[in-house]
Structures are given as C-alpha cells and as structure tokens.
Amino acid sequence: MNWSTRSLATRVIHAGDPRPRIAGALTIPIFQSSVFEHRGEEGVYEDVRYPRLNNLPNHEALGRKVAALEEAEAGLVAASGMAAITTALLAALGQGGHLLVQGQLYGGTHMFVTHTLASLGLSYDVIDVQDPSSWAGLIRPTTRAIYVESLTNPLLEVADHGAIVRFATERSLVTIIDNTFASPINFRPVAFGYDLVVHSATKYLNGHNDLVAGAVAGSAEWLRKILLLQNELGGSLDPHACYLLNRGLKTLALRVQQQNINALELARSLARREGVRVVHYPGLEAHPQHARARELFDGFGGMLSFELEGGLDAARRVLSRLEIPVQGPSLGGVETLITRPAVTSHAGLSENERRRLGVTDGLLRVSVGVESAADIVGDFEQALSG
Ligand SMILES: *Cc1c(COP(=O)(O)O)cnc(C)c1O
Numbered sequence: 001m002n003w004s005t006r007s008l009a010t011r012v013i014h015a016g017d018p019r020p021r022i023a024g025a026l027t028i029p030i031f032q033s034s035v036f037e038h039r040g041e042e043g044v045y046e047d048v049r050y051p052r053l054n055n056l057p058n059h060e061a062l063g064r065k066v067a068a069l070e071e072a073e074a075g076l077v078a079a080s081g082m083a084a085i086t087t088a089l090l091a092a093l094g095q096g097g098h099l100l101v102q103g104q105l106y107g108g109t110h111m112f113v114t115h116t117l118a119s120l121g122l123s124y125d126v127i128d129v130q131d132p133s134s135w136a137g138l139i140r141p142t143t144r145a146i147y148v149e150s151l152t153n154p155l156l157e158v159a160d161h162g163a164i165v166r167f168a169t170e171r172s173l174v175t176i177i178d179n180t181f182a183s184p185i186n187f188r189p190v191a192f193g194y195d196l197v198v199h200s201a202t203k204y205l206n207g208h209n210d211l212v213a214g215a216v217a218g219s220a221e222w223l224r225k226i227l228l229l230q231n232e233l234g235g236s237l238d239p240h241a242c243y244l245l246n247r248g249l250k251t252l253a254l255r256v257q258q259q260n261i262n263a264l265e266l267a268r269s270l271a272r273r274e275g276v277r278v279v280h281y282p283g284l285e286a287h288p289q290h291a292r293a294r295e296l297f298d299g300f301g302g303m304l305s306f307e308l309e310g311g312l313d314a315a316r317r318v319l320s321r322l323e324i325p326v327q328g329p330s331l332g333g334v335e336t337l338i339t340r341p342a343v344t345s346h347a348g349l350s351e352n353e354r355r356r357l358g359v360t361d362g363l364l365r366v367s368v369g370v371e372s373a374a375d376i377v378g379d380f381e382q383a384l385s386g
Pocket residue numbers: 080081082083106108109149153178180181199200201202203212213214
C-alpha cells in the first residue's frame with residue numbers, strides 16, 4: 001500500500017508494516033533470534049539475516065515507517081541517536097572531508113565533531129545559522145556537508161533552514177539535520193530540501209522514556225551507504241527495543257499534537273508572569289524567529305526554556321516546589337521533565353562558554369508532557385508564587 005497519500009496520523013499507525021502480515025500478526029512479533037537458517041542460497045553478504053545487519057523484520061518495518069513519516073525514500077533505525085548521527089556523519093564526510101556545523105549542537109554531537117572527527121583528520125567550521133552572508137567565506141575545496149538541528153537546545157532557536165538548503169544545493173553539499181526536537185509531526189526536512197534527517201528516537205519518536213534508539217532517513221542511495229557503514233560499526237537496534245519503538249511511534253501524532261498545545265499554554269502563562277525574565281519558545285510572538293517557525297513548522301513543539309529575575313536562587317526554589325515535572329535531562333516523553341542545563345546537558349562547558357551561548361545558571365528547560373495542560377500550568381503557577 002502507498003501510505004504517502006495518507007496523513008501523518010494514519011502513517012504513524014500503519015506505514016511500514018509487513019504485507020502480508022507475518023503469521024497474520026497485527027503487531028510485528030519480536031524476532032529474538034541471532035541465527036536464521038541459511039541453506040546455501042546464492043546471494044550477497046547482506047542477504048544473510050543477522051540482527052547486526054539491520055535486516056530483521058523488526059528493523060525493516062521501522063525503517064519503512066521512519067521513511068514514511070519523514071517523507072523520505074528510505075530509513076533505518078540505530079542503537080541510539082548518537083549511533084545514527086555518527087554513522088551518518090562518517091558516511092557523508094569521507095576521507096579528509098570538511099564539515100560546516102551550527103554553533104549550538106547536542107553535547108554528544110559536539111564532542112564527536114570537535115574531538116573524534118578532528119582526530120580522524122576531518123575538519124569543521126562553526127557557522128552562525130542566522131547569518132547566511134557569513135557562510136561562503138568558510139567553504140574549502142574539501143567541504144562536503146552541513147550539519148544543523150531543527151531547533152537548538154536549550155534556547156529553541158530556529159536556523160535559517162531555507163538559506164541553508166539553498167546554499168548547500170548551489171555547492172552540492174550534503175545537508176544533514178537533527179530533527180529530534182521538532183519531530184516529523186512538526187517538521188519534515190527532507191520534503192523541505194534536506195538530504196538526510198537524523199533522530200534520537202529515544203525522545204519524541206518513542207515518547208515513553210523507556211529506551212535508547214536512533215533513526216536516519218533520506219534518499220535510497222544515501223541510506224544504502226549509511227546502512228553498509230552501520231553494519232560495520234555495529235550500531236544496530238536490539239529487536240526488543242524495535243518492538244517498543246514501533247509501539248511508541250504509533251501515538252507520535254497524538255502525543256506531539258498535545259505537546260504543542262500544552263507547551264504553548266505553559267509558555268504563554270510563564271511569559272505573562274512577573275518575575276519571569278524571558279521565555280524561549282518559538283510559538284511566542286516575542287521569539288526572534290517566530291515568523292520563521294510559523295512558516296516552517298506545523299507546531300512549535302514541546303520544548304521551552306525560561307529564566308527568572310531571581311536567577312539561580314529563584315530557579316532552585318521553583319525546582320523544589322514543582323510537583324508534576326520530574327527533574328531529568330532527557331526529553332520528548334509523555335511525562336513533563338525539567339532540567340537546569342548548566343548542571344546537566346551543558347555541564348561539560350566552561351562557565352564562559354555557557355555564558356556565550358546564553359545558558360545562564362538559572363535557565364530552566366522544560367520538556368512538556370501530555371498531562372493536562374491546566375494541571376501543568378497550575379503547577380508552575382503555584383511553584384512561581386512561592
Ligand atoms: C538526545 C539527543 C541526541 C542523542 O541521542 P541518544 O539517543 O541519547 O544517543 C542527539 N540529538 C539530540 C537533539 C538529542 O536531544
């Protein structure tokens with residue numbers, strides 16, 4: 001069946017499922033076997049069924065589902081977001097490649113680009129994603145790829161994605177985007193012009209804070225290269241985690257639509273309050289890229305961050321008074337989580353680097369869940385009143 005004509009809410013449920021169904025099973029069984037009978041049929045190595053080769057029915061169904069959600073030709077799942085990201089980057093760069101990256105990257109990606117890629121003889125330059133005029137000067141003969149995130153963490157900035165795609169197309173650079181924060185419900189980068197989309201499926205795609213997984217989507221040609229590299233590097237997803245991810249994905253549209261509503265309500269309520277210095281949420285008119293976010297995204301997402309007039313002390317007080325949000329550094333699940341990036345995601349940076357990025361000690365980041373919006377907003381109101 002061709003699911004591409006159906007809406008995302010339908011695709012998340014049905015796309016990718018094997019037809020005919022395996023033994024009639026509506027839910028794909030977990031193929032918990034590391035050996036599959038091989039009776040000497042002719043073929044190539046990748047035809048051998050083996051969990052590391054990403055070719056169990058669990059992997060194949062998820063690859064097809066992720067592709068259908070991202071409106072891409074092909075997709076695959078990986079053992080973690082970082083497995084997806086590092087494999088895609090290595091495949092895209094090749095020998096001696098040079099990479100352009102945005103300044104604010106997910107911490108693991110930042111470490112990989114600045115330390116590991118550099119140690120392999122690959123180079124990078126940081127681009128200001130809001131200033132397209134500054135990019136051409138950084139191009140080298142070896143520049144192969146541009147890597148950005150759909151929304152930055154924790155300040156939720158929206159890069160000039162249109163300019164990035166145009167710039168890269170003119171120069172035949174591969175564009176890679178980490179779409180974890182937006183999720184395909186709010187933004188489909190491949191349809192927009194990006195070559196490759198990567199995800200930490202640990203976050204929105206799975207949505208239940210109970211596994212670690214990654215995903216890549218893009219052209220069949222790119223996905224084949226990435227798959228072959230992944231087969232060597234070994235970052236394939238365990239079949240039981242595949243089962244959980246497939247189950248989680250089915251409610252992606254429902255969850256993210258509710259998270260869009262809940263986060264916007266919370267952002268508006270925080271922005272109205274005295275004692276709140278700033279709220280970073282692309283759905284607020286005061287957000288510097290609000291117009292762009294409105295144009296690009298179908299929803300503004302479930303992530304926001306804010307700062308209080310009282311700085312660190314006030315932030316600590318609010319954290320101690322909140323009853324619903326769990327303090328935890330991850331995101332994208334059904335439970336509302338809150339974290340102070342200065343001591344979690346950005347703890348590895350020096351105080352100066354954090355200040356330069358705008359990650360103050362008192363900044364709080366919220367991953368808004370799917371609890372009742374009234375309860376979430378009410379809980380923040382009582383915590384801020386104390
Ligand atoms: C969590 C995260 C990652 C890393 O994913 P893992 O599943 O933890 O390996 C990458 N990018 C973003 C934006 C993330 O939030």
